[in-house]
Amino acid sequence: MTLILSNDYVERLLTMPDCIEALELAYLEMAEGRGISRQRSDCITPTTYSEDAIYGLKSMDGVVPKLGVGAIRINSDIVTNPLIGNTHRRVKIPAAPNDRYVGLVLLFSTHNGEPLAIFPDGVLQRMRVGTTNGLGIKYMARENARTIGILGSGWQAETQLTAACAVRQIESVKCFSPNQENREAFCARMTALLKIPVTPVTQAEEAVGGVDIVMCGSNSLDAIYFHKWIEPGMHLSSIKKPEIEPDAIRAAHKVVVHTHDTAPILVIAKGANFKEQTKDPGWNAANKIDFKKYPTLPQLIAGHVPGRENDQEVTCFLNNLGLGYQFAAAGSVIYKRAKEQNVGIGLPTDWFTETVHP
Amino acid sequence: MTLILSNDYVERLLTMPDCIEALELAYLEMAEGRGISRQRSDCITPTTYSEDAIYGLKSMDGVVPKLGVGAIRINSDIVTNPLIGNTHRRVKIPAAPNDRYVGLVLLFSTHNGEPLAIFPDGVLQRMRVGTTNGLGIKYMARENARTIGILGSGWQAETQLTAACAVRQIESVKCFSPNQENREAFCARMTALLKIPVTPVTQAEEAVGGVDIVMCGSNSLDAIYFHKWIEPGMHLSSIKKPEIEPDAIRAAHKVVVHTHDTAPILVIAKGANFKEQTKDPGWNAANKIDFKKYPTLPQLIAGHVPGRENDQEVTCFLNNLGLGYQFAAAGSVIYKRAKEQNVGIGLPTDWFTETVHP
Numbered sequence: 001m002t003l004i005l006s007n008d009y010v011e012r013l014l015t016m017p018d019c020i021e022a023l024e025l026a027y028l029e030m031a032e033g034r035g036i037s038r039q040r041s042d043c044i045t046p047t048t049y050s051e052d053a054i055y056g057l058k059s060m061d062g063v064v065p066k067l068g069v070g071a072i073r074i075n076s077d078i079v080t081n082p083l084i085g086n087t088h089r090r091v092k093i094p095a096a097p098n099d100r101y102v103g104l105v106l107l108f109s110t111h112n113g114e115p116l117a118i119f120p121d122g123v124l125q126r127m128r129v130g131t132t133n134g135l136g137i138k139y140m141a142r143e144n145a146r147t148i149g150i151l152g153s154g155w156q157a158e159t160q161l162t163a164a165c166a167v168r169q170i171e172s173v174k175c176f177s178p179n180q181e182n183r184e185a186f187c188a189r190m191t192a193l194l195k196i197p198v199t200p201v202t203q204a205e206e207a208v209g210g211v212d213i214v215m216c217g218s219n220s221l222d223a224i225y226f227h228k229w230i231e232p233g234m235h236l237s238s239i240k241k242p243e244i245e246p247d248a249i250r251a252a253h254k255v256v257v258h259t260h261d262t263a264p265i266l267v268i269a270k271g272a273n274f275k276e277q278t279k280d281p282g283w284n285a286a287n288k289i290d291f292k293k294y295p296t297l298p299q300l301i302a303g304h305v306p307g308r309e310n311d312q313e314v315t316c317f318l319n320n321l322g323l324g325y326q327f328a329a330a331g332s333v334i335y336k337r338a339k340e341q342n343v344g345i346g347l348p349t350d351w352f353t354e355t356v357h358p
Numbered sequence: 359m360t361l362i363l364s365n366d367y368v369e370r371l372l373t374m375p376d377c378i379e380a381l382e383l384a385y386l387e388m389a390e391g392r393g394i395s396r397q398r399s400d401c402i403t404p405t406t407y408s409e410d411a412i413y414g415l416k417s418m419d420g421v422v423p424k425l426g427v428g429a430i431r432i433n434s435d436i437v438t439n440p441l442i443g444n445t446h447r448r449v450k451i452p453a454a455p456n457d458r459y460v461g462l463v464l465l466f467s468t469h470n471g472e473p474l475a476i477f478p479d480g481v482l483q484r485m486r487v488g489t490t491n492g493l494g495i496k497y498m499a500r501e502n503a504r505t506i507g508i509l510g511s512g513w514q515a516e517t518q519l520t521a522a523c524a525v526r527q528i529e530s531v532k533c534f535s536p537n538q539e540n541r542e543a544f545c546a547r548m549t550a551l552l553k554i555p556v557t558p559v560t561q562a563e564e565a566v567g568g569v570d571i572v573m574c575g576s577n578s579l580d581a582i583y584f585h586k587w588i589e590p591g592m593h594l595s596s597i598k599k600p601e602i603e604p605d606a607i608r609a610a611h612k613v614v615v616h617t618h619d620t621a622p623i624l625v626i627a628k629g630a631n632f633k634e635q636t637k638d639p640g641w642n643a644a645n646k647i648d649f650k651k652y653p654t655l656p657q658l659i660a661g662h663v664p665g666r667e668n669d670q671e672v673t674c675f676l677n678n679l680g681l682g683y684q685f686a687a688a689g690s691v692i693y694k695r696a697k698e699q700n701v702g703i704g705l706p707t708d709w710f711t712e713t714v715h716p
Contacts (some may be wrong), residue, residue: 007714020449033628036403037415041396045423048469054469055421057428059396063415065370065403065627070415072432075716076466076473096472096711102429103716104473106462108434110413114454115434115462157714270578271389277373345709353454356480358434358461 001346003338005119014124016159019131019330020138024301026064027135031302037062039261045205047268049095049185053080054272058264060284062325064332065110071328073121076102077215079316081275089344094233102226107331115352116343117227117335119127121327126159130317132235132258132297137213139300140256140309141235145212146171151204152280153177153186156239158193161219164237165194168213173198176207177218205229216264222282235308236316242282243330244316246289252316254308255294256271261321291320359704361696363477368467372482372697374517374524377688378496382659384422384687385493389539395420395683397619402625407453408665412630413439420683422690423468429645429686431479434460447579465689466604473710475693475702478499479685484517486684487677490616492521494675497573497658497665498614499593503570504529509562509583511544512536514597516633518553518575522554522595526571532557534565535540535576540541552585563587574601585609593666600640602645604672610674612666613652619679620649649678 005013022045029035040060046056056077063070078095093103103121107352109116137145145168154177164170173190177200183200190198201207208214208229216225225236225245236252238244249255250335268274295305296318308315338344363371382581387393398418405413411656414435421428437454451457461479466472495503504527508515511533522528531548533556535541541558548556563608566572566587574583574596585605607613626632630674653663655675666673696702 006709007712034403036401036531036627038399038401038623040623041398041399041419043394043419043421043428043430043437043467045392045394045421047423048426055423055428055471057419057421059419059430059633061399061415061417063401063413063627065405065413070401070403072415072417072430074430076428076471078471094713095470095714096708096709097470100692100708100711100713101469102466102473102711104464104710106432108385108415108460109454110403112453112455113413113434113460114425115460118710120712120716122712122716125716137561158679175671194427216706220700226553252606265396267394267396269421275666286594289583308525328486330690347705350457351364351703352462352476352478353364353456353458353460354365354478354480354485355458356478357452357454358457358478358480358481 002115002349002352003117003346005117005338005345006345007120007123009343010034010119010123010334013334014127018333019127020134020166022133022329023335024135025299027298029064031298031304035064037323039199040264042264046270046271046272049078052273053078055276060324062323062328063110064328067132067329067332068110069332070108070110071330072105073324075326095132099264105327105331108334114349122125124330126156129156129161129239130159132319133160133239134167135297136237137164137235138167140315140317141168141213142311143234147211148173148215149208149211150215151207153183154219157217160215161190163172170196172196174201174207176204177199218243221280230314232312234314239319241286241320246285249289249316253313254319255316256297256300257294258297258319259290259294259321259323276324277349287316360473360707360710361475361702361704363475363702364694365481367701368477368481368692371692372485374520376691377485378524380687380691381489382493385659387422389656393422395681398622399519400421401623401625402630404629405434405436408413410631411436412632415504418682420681420686421468421470422686425687425690426468427686427690428466428468428575429689430464431685432462444463460495463689464683465693470496472707474661476698482688483515487514487597489523490677491597492525493655494595495522495533495593496525498673498675499526499571500591505569506531506571506573507566507569508533508567508573508575514542514574517572519548528554530554532559532561532565533561544635545681552684557684569641584686588672590670592672597677599678604643607647611671614655614658614675615649616655616677617681618654619648622689
């Protein structure tokens with residue numbers, strides 16, 4: 001049987017501790033060269049959806065032999081570029097039937113090659129981002145870190161906090177994001193979920209002042225955390241290149257990045273109205289950072305480089321680019337749990353295999 | 359509905375003339391920069407299948423906006439390396455349940471991103487190879503070419519001949535391959551299929567002597583066609599880098615290659631018992647050819663470079679590497695015909711899409 005799973009199932013099946021355990025093991029494998037990831041690629045073309053939109057076919061893959069799986073993650077996107085405020089923002093449109101997005105993970109067995117499962121990427125997408133930054137905290141933040149200031153209250157912010165709370169005994173969180181309504185709703189929801197006070201504040205500086213861990217979990221195209229706000233012993237965490245001002249990165253005693261892959265392979269068709277995000281001012285500044293000079297999270301987890309060496313050091317983890325590899329590692333857990341709990345739609349594996357030699 | 363199609367359906371739905379028409383249009387789009395392809399990538403790791411085997415997760419993708427589709431082709435392979443004669447051969451093992459191979463094409467709409475169809479790659483794999491070499495013949499062989507000598511009688515040879523007969527009024531074919539039984543069975547089958555005499559011969563030189571078109575359609579790791587055999591006005595066609603001796607390529611007046619992509623992106627895990635095919639003697643010789651200095655089939659089809667200029671010229675088409683793009687172009691025909699004929703298993707598209715922003 002090849003399992004078809006929905007986001008609802010993925011959410012139910014994949015707990016944060018499971019996801020952290022799987023990715024931690026997978027990163028160790030990667031550091032030792034036994035697990036591998038293929039750089040993301042984006043094919044961008046015009047679309048008949050609308051004149052100002054583009055079509056994007058994106059893929060990334062990775063294999064974790066120790067977990068017995070390989071995975072490919074595919075996105076098939078319609079993206080528009082509306083002017084919001086005074087900058088163009090990329091907005092992904094749910095253009096597929098019933099107003100839906102298209103993102104898929106296909107999971108394969110490294111033992112016999114068979115397609116084990118097919119599931120949407122949405123829930124896993126943010127789980128793996130959260131998990132990766134959670135591992136950054138586990139290996140870099142002070143053991144006795146108890147407080148977090150988070151910038152952002154969107155989709156990613158939730159898993160950022162959940163992951164942090166899974167690796168440290170967090171007692172309280174302050175949150176700033178520009179929209180009052182959003183941040184208050186987020187804080188109420190997270191207070192209930194994490195069973196610790198998550199408090200909205202009206203200034204970014206207030207959120208990140210006097211805390212042990214600063215988490216940037218935003219959708220910003222510009223820096224939102226600045227050098228002048230750094231305090232001794234802090235751990236800084238970011239999910240997107242431009243979030244932390246380059247001077248703040250340079251001021252940290254230890255900086256670790258997710259990967260040395262620097263950017264996706266980009267293939268753009270003539271006529272595609274494509275504006276490279278990396279040409280935005282915030283990305284421009286971030287791109288002056290040489291991410292390759294910093295060690296990677298897998299190297300840190302494997303002990304190839306030192307983590308924090310005392311309580312005064314400022315540490316910084318930059319989740320600079322995602323990897324198909326994360327989908328393989330977390331996918332192995334989803335599949336295992338789905339089999340244990342006997343859930344999902346089982347389709348005949350023969351539908352996705354063949355007798356013809358390809 | 360997202361359509362699940364079997365190889366049987368693909369074979370029935372996709373005719374050679376349709377496939378040629380779709381690829382011809384797609385190559386034109388590619389030459390003009392409006393259609394794009396992403397270089398193949400191979401992730402190679404050890405497998406628990408057996409000690410001498412490797413696992414390979416391979417993917418390639420491409421988008422043809424004019425045909426309204428993008429496609430990704432994925433292979434999830436168990437490969438062994440047995441010693442056959444005195445060379446190691448790669449043998450793909452049908453290790454998935456019910457002794458099956460794993461190769462899939464996922465077809466997406468560039469209009470709204472939706473997953474249109476999922477089908478195995480095996481039948482299409484050789485159809486697109488045949489079609490591409492057929493287009494080489496259409497644009498390079500003499501208009502009055504009537505005879506073919508083919509080297510090889512395997513899986514690929516069949517579609518090579520079918521494609522050639524779709525673009526020229528071929529009247530007879532001679533075939534050599536090392537195994538008498540295979541070549542005789544092949545000739546009997548092709549005689550019935552093409553309704554022209556396809557005759558087995560006992561020497562390679564005999565097969566390719568005095569013919570208008572030489573087709574190499576083998577699985578050889580060494581050269582099988584040699585410089586000394588060239589005759590004026592011939593068209594030489596090859597599906598694999600080592601088949602035509604480099605000196606024969608150099609002697610041709612016009613040489614065209616399929617693509618300037620030279621090799622897949624290769625990511626190899628530690629411990630994978632992987633022997634690069636390109637290090638074999640035959641490939642080594644072929645790799646001395648600078649494929650990038652020759653124009654590509656898309657450039658030829660678009661008229662950016664001249665084809666044959668007189669009946670005395672020797673022309674040569676080298677199908678040096680496959681493209682995900684071919685699966686998109688041919689896939690659009692398969693999908694269109696399946697809809698027209700109302701065949702395949704229709705699954706709810708919602709199973710492969712999501713409400714969650716990925």
